[in-house]
Amino acid sequence: MQQSVSVLGVFCVGGQVAVMDLYEGLLQRVSQPVLNGDGPDFDTLKACIQAAICAPDHRALQPWRFVLVRDSARIRLAELYRASQKSLHPEYREAELDRLAQQPLRAPVLVFSVAIVRPDAPVPEREQWLSCGAATQNLILALQAHGWDSIWRTGALAEDPAVRSALRLLAYEHVAAVVYTGHCSHPRRVERPDAAGFLEEWL
Numbered sequence: 001m002q003q004s005v006s007v008l009g010v011f012c013v014g015g016q017v018a019v020m021d022l023y024e025g026l027l028q029r030v031s032q033p034v035l036n037g038d039g040p041d042f043d044t045l046k047a048c049i050q051a052a053i054c055a056p057d058h059r060a061l062q063p064w065r066f067v068l069v070r071d072s073a074r075i076r077l078a079e080l081y082r083a084s085q086k087s088l089h090p091e092y093r094e095a096e097l098d099r100l101a102q103q104p105l106r107a108p109v110l111v112f113s114v115a116i117v118r119p120d121a122p123v124p125e126r127e128q129w130l131s132c133g134a135a136t137q138n139l140i141l142a143l144q145a146h147g148w149d150s151i152w153r154t155g156a157l158a159e160d161p162a163v164r165s166a167l168r169l170l171a172y173e174h175v176a177a178v179v180y181t182g183h184c185s186h187p188r189r190v191e192r193p194d195a196a197g198f199l200e201e202w203l
Contacts (some may be wrong), residue, residue: 039108
């Protein structure tokens with residue numbers, strides 16, 4: 001009896017086509033902090049967003065949007081980070097400002113995952129946050145399926161007033177995640193704990 005396989009990605013490795021099983025791909029997912037290369041193109045990113053918005057979504061609120069930052073826009077974002085933090089924190093030394101300004105330059109492409117959390121929606125706010133988080137995970141897995149590495153970062157700068165203004169966030173919108181993506185030359189491996197430690201049966 002032939003067994004069907006759910007495919008996460010199809011890659012060309014050494015001239016040979018390799019198919020990654022969906023479940024195996026999930027098990028192999030690891031955040032990669034060092035990313036370089038050109039990054040995925042617009043069509044690839046659009047395809048990944050198409051997968052992202054298939055996330056569970058109670059009442060079909062679509063509580064998400066995505067903001068792409070790449071190429072020279074990363075430099076403008078770095079300058080914004082520096083200027084805003086220098087204004088908010090005059091006590092910061094140049095080394096700290098330099099560190100903050102380097103954040104948008106740690107990968108060729110950044111995708112800001114914006115949670116649209118409406119307090120008057122017929123769905124609890126926590127579910128709207130979770131739905132956006134699920135969409136972000138879908139985005140990361142879709143990038144993996146297309147052969148790209150990524151890491152989910154956020155940090156305090158996500159709520160910086162100047163950053164919020166630059167991203168045109170409304171009062172009920174928040175940066176849920178910043179997904180950095182590119183290629184990792186030396187991917188790291190992570191040993192996962194046994195799932196039994198996280199599973200219990202209610203009787």
